[in-house]
Amino acid sequence: KKATVADDTLYIDGGELKYINASTTSVTVWTVDLNKPWNNADTGIWSNITKATKAGSYGPPSLNDGAIFSNGSSLWLYGGSVSRAGPPLPAIPPDDIWRYDFATFKWSLSARNGDPIQRLTKGAYLQTDGSKGFYLAGQKDPFSDISFHVNDGAEPYMVEGLLIFDEVSETFHNASTAGMNRLGTMINGFISFIPSLGSEGLLIAFGGLSRAAGMATSFGTILNDPDVRVQMQNISLYDIAHQQWYQQEASGDIPSWRAEGCSVTVSAPDSSSFSIYVFGGWSYTNAQHNDGNVYVLSVPSFIWIRVTLDTDQRLKHQCHLMGKHHMLVVGGNRPDGDDGQPQGFAGCDTSPKFKQGLGIFSLNNHNWTTSYEPGAGARPYQIHPSISKVIGGNENGGATKRTPKAGFSSNALRDLMNPIERGLNTSTINTVAHTTNTEAHTTNTLAPEPPKAPQERQTSPEPNKGAITGIVVGVTISTLVIVGIVLYLLHRRHRPQRKGSNGSTLAERFSSTPPQSFSVNEMIGPPVGHELLSGTAEDSLARMYQSHEVSDTAEIHEMPTFFASFEMSACQGCRTIKIPPPETLHPALVNEKKRKGQGIRQRVDMTKK
Numbered sequence: 229k230k231a232t233v234a235d236d237t238l239y240i241d242g243g244e245l246k247y248i249n250a251s252t253t254s255v256t257v258w259t260v261d262l263n264k265p266w267n268n269a270d271t272g273i274w275s276n277i278t279k280a281t282k283a284g285s286y287g288p289p290s291l292n293d294g295a296i297f298s299n300g301s302s303l304w305l306y307g308g309s310v311s312r313a314g315p316p317l318p319a320i321p322p323d324d325i326w327r328y329d330f331a332t333f334k335w336s337l338s339a340r341n342g343d344p345i346q347r348l349t350k351g352a353y354l355q356t357d358g359s360k361g362f363y364l365a366g367q368k369d370p371f372s373d374i375s376f377h378v379n380d381g382a383e384p385y386m387v388e389g390l391l392i393f394d395e396v397s398e399t400f401h402n403a404s405t406a407g408m409n410r411l412g413t414m415i416n417g418f419i420s421f422i423p424s425l426g427s428e429g430l431l432i433a434f435g436g437l438s439r440a441a442g443m444a445t446s447f448g449t450i451l452n453d454p455d456v457r458v459q460m461q462n463i464s465l466y467d468i469a470h471q472q473w474y475q476q477e478a479s480g481d482i483p484s485w486r487a488e489g490c491s492v493t494v495s496a497p498d499s500s501s502f503s504i505y506v507f508g509g510w511s512y513t514n515a516q517h518n519d520g521n522v523y524v525l526s527v528p529s530f531i532w533i534r535v536t537l538d539t540d541q542r543l544k545h546q547c548h549l550m551g552k553h554h555m556l557v558v559g560g561n562r563p564d565g566d567d568g569q570p571q572g573f574a575g576c577d578t579s580p581k582f583k584q585g586l587g588i589f590s591l592n593n594h595n596w597t598t599s600y601e602p603g604a605g606a607r608p609y610q611i612h613p614s615i616s617k618v619i620g621g622n623e624n625g626g627a628t629k630r631t632p633k634a635g636f637s638s639n640a641l642r643d644l645m646n647p648i649e650r651g652l653n654t655s656t657i658n659t660v661a662h663t664t665n666t667e668a669h670t671t672n673t674l675a676p677e678p679p680k681a682p683q684e685r686q687t688s689p690e691p692n693k694g695a696i697t698g699i700v701v702g703v704t705i706s707t708l709v710i711v712g713i714v715l716y717l718l719h720r721r722h723r724p725q726r727k728g729s730n731g732s733t734l735a736e737r738f739s740s741t742p743p744q745s746f747s748v749n750e751m752i753g754p755p756v757g758h759e760l761l762s763g764t765a766e767d768s769l770a771r772m773y774q775s776h777e778v779s780d781t782a783e784i785h786e787m788p789t790f791f792a793s794f795e796m797s798a799c800q801g802c803r804t805i806k807i808p809p810p811e812t813l814h815p816a817l818v819n820e821k822k823r824k825g826q827g828i829r830q831r832v833d834m835t836k837k
Contacts, residue, residue, distance in 0.1 A: 230308070231558045232355050233548040234298035236262045236602075239277075241303075242290045243559055244311055255279060255290050257303070257328070260586075262550055267599035268586040277303075277328060279335065288326035288335055291372070295353035297361035299395045303328040304338055306393070307363065309349045309372035320374045323347045327398075342399035345391060347372045349384075352419035352433060362421075363391040364433060365405055365414040367445055383444040386413040390431075390466065407473030408464045413438045415445065416487035417458060420504045422527065424495065426644055428469040432504065432527070435460055436487045451512045457485045463530060467644060474641045478525060479633040480532035480618070484517040486510055490547030492555045494591060494609045498625030502527040503615060505535075505555055505591060510543035510563060518563065522589065526619050528645035529629040535594050535614045540581060550588070551605025557587035 229243020238260040257277040260266065266273045279287045294308025305326045310319075323346065327338040351366025369384040370376050390403040405412040417436025423429040437456045439445055450456045460483045465474040489509025495502050504525040511517045520538035525531075545560025562577040581587055581596050588597045594612050610623040620628030636642035 229292065229546070229559045230294050230296040230305075230353075231546040231548065232296045232298050232303075233262065233550065233556070234303075234355070235300045238262060238548070238550075238556065238558065239296060239298060239303060240558060241296050241305060242292055242294060242308060242311075244292070262556075262600070263602055265599070265601045268583040268588065269580070269598065271584070286322070288328075289321040291321075291349075293349045294347075295351070295361065295363050297353075297355050297393060297395060299355075299359040301330055302395070303330075304361070304393070304395065306361075307348045307351065307353075307366070307372070309369045312371070320371065323373065339398040340400065341397060342394075343402040345400050345402065348387065348391075350415040351391075352414065352417050352436070354419050354421050354431075356421060356429065357423065359395040361393040361395060362419070362431060363393070364417070364419050364431070365389065365408075365412075367415050383446045385442050386411075386415055386439050386445050388412040388441050392468075403466075403471055405473070407475075408433065408466070409438055409458060409462065409475065411438050411440050413441050414458060418489060418491045418506060418509075420491050420493040422493060422495070422502050424499055425502075426467045426469050430644070431466040431468065432493075432525075433464045433466070434458065434462065434525075435485070435489070435509065459485050460532070463525070465641065465644075472640070474637060474644075476530055476632060476637050476641060477634060478530040478532055481523070481534045482532045483509075483521070483523050483534075484511060484519070486518070487512070488543040490545055490557070492547050492549045492591075494549065494553065496611055496621075496625035496627065497608060500621065500625040500630065501529070501611070501615075501619055501627040503591070503611070505547075505589075507547060507555065507557060507589065508542040508545060508560065510541075522594070524615055526615060526627075526629075528631065529619050529627070530632040531618060531629065533615055533618050535612065540577070540579065542577070542582070545585075550600065551602065552607065553591040553609040554600060554605050555589040555591060557582070557589065559585045 229240055231238065231240045233239075240258040256279060259275045259277065260273050261275070279290070288305055289308075290311075291305075291308025292311050295306045297304040297306065305328075310321075325338040325340060326335055328335050346368070348363065348366035349369045349372045352364040353362060355361050365387065367384045367386045368376060370379070370382045376382055388405045390405050390408075392401045392403060393399075394401070405414075408414065414433065414436045415438075418434050420432045421429055422432065436458050437445070437450065438458050439450060439456050461478045463476045463478050465476060466472070467474070483506065486509030489507060491504050491506045493502060493504045504527065506523045506525065508520070509518075518541050520540040520542065521534050522536040522538070524533045524535050526533060541563050542557070542560045543563060546558040548556045548558065550556040560577075560582075577585075580598055583598065588600055589595070590597060592607075592610050592612065594614060611621065611625060612623075616622055616627075618629070620626065630645070631642075636645070
């Protein structure tokens with residue numbers, strides 16, 4: 229089956245319906261109105277869109293493992309293969325794309341503009357909030373292609389490519405997947421979308437199977453081959469705007485390898501992290517590794533977190549975000565031992581959790597439920613404590629872990645994940661985070677964590693007392709120097725500026741950019757107190773640079789370039805305070821300041837000497 233949610237309505241097409249004594253193919257588009265309260269045991273929640281057309285004319289087929297896209301005004305049915313639930317097996321339908329218009333209540337053949345495409349199956353797909361659909365990789369199948377089906381002994385094979393469907397112009401673009409993984413292929417994997425990373429959003433893919441394009445992928449030949457498994461710590465990312473693939477290694481409580489599961493993605497209220505919820509999936513011949521747990525992949529730290537411990541296994545289902553904080557699970561079947569697709573009634577799950585093939589999981593409470601109320605579902609998503617205890621922060625965000633354990637795989641990916649790069653209002657990230665150390669609660673104002681070199685991320689030596697003392701002394705002296713400069717400049721504001729010999733003011737000779745006034749919390753770069761050991765002198769050091777310790781009415785002029793090379797160290801091996809010149813600042817920050825016509829502020833950076 230395939231499903232999507234558009235304008236608070238669930239649409240389900242294709243797939244198989246299992247009954248106690250038989251199985252059959254679904255021949256209609258089923259719908260559920262999510263704007264009304266409902267529970268999964270109520271048979272009255274269903275409506276349908278008929279696929280009937282004029283007498284004697286060919287209509288849209290019902291296929292398995294394809295995609296359904298919707299922009300709120302139309303539905304499009306793409307891809308899939310005929311069901312094997314017969315006999316008799318249905319004929320392979322023509323390779324068409326069908327569109328349903330909500331305004332006219334009519335089906336028609338969709339245009340196929342752009343790159344030439346073919347019917348694929350078992351690819352990962354998603355619909356964005358705008359008017360774009362994505363279909364990632366997949367395979368050619370004898371039961372999806374007429375010309376392929378007539379060849380005796382023909383077996384499916386994987387293909388490369390990312391289909392991008394513009395629903396406004398009904399145009400397809402086939403983008404390369406050469407950088408997605410080692411082979412550029414994937415079937416039965418997971419795909420997610422984060423719209424606020426990159427100018428057009430970021431696709432994230434993991435899991436499933438991968439084999440060289442064109443090689444037979446009959447399950448009888450590949451299921452016992454570990455080389456075809458895309459392990460869950462290997463994350464692929466696609467920057468849509470720049471058509472660029474990245475690969476990133478994840479850490480944490482990594483799920484066992486799986487395929488044919490599903491995922492949904494939600495953002496922290498302050499966008500300091502993104503939670504990709506993953507449920508179900510199957511490892512085929514390794515049944516002992518299967519589970520019914522819900523996991524979260526937290527981005528940009530790329531940490532896996534197990535958030536439930538369940539035994540209700542499921543595969544071949546779909547997941548969709550319902551409201552703002554519910555994961556709606558649609559369809560699927562229950563495995564029977566090592567058999568992931570048992571015949572007949574054996575694969576049916578009649579438990580209350582998945583009645584009528586519908587399951588509801590609360591992302592705020594991390595529990596399964598059987599009913600949904602739209603008013604409650606419209607409340608904002610909040611970070612659950614099981615996530616915040618790993619990445620830091622609280623229910624509103626404020627994540628303190630925003631880099632992977634082993635560092636980003638490239639500087640370009642690091643920049644893509646940087647709040648400055650994605651245009652976030654960093655003031656919303658400075659939320660209050662409550663950190664517990666035994667029974668003490670300390671409140672810190674957190675700012676975006678600056679990127680660190682890989683060798684700094686991989687080691688965390690215990691500071692000795694001499695080093696801590698050196699840090700405190702060095703920073704105290706430098707602070708007094710900076711404060712003296714600040715007081716001097718404030719004092720100078722109340723006196724006529726002294727002209728130089730050439731008639732220019734002192735400030736004009738220091739910098740070609742007129743001094744700009746700004747609040748203290750803008751002058752100082754991201755505090756690193758949350759990276760240091762709590763309850764130590766390093767905490768005091770970090771708090772010296774927090775903005776709430778300076779009067780709200782005070783204004784500090786930009787540090788003139790005369791002081792750009794200022795550097796002080798109190799002891800060998802201690803941390804050094806550096807104030808970099810403008811050209812060493814992050815290019816995105818420099819460009820942003822130039823665009824806004826502002827001066828370039830110097831940032832205080834805490835780095836190891």
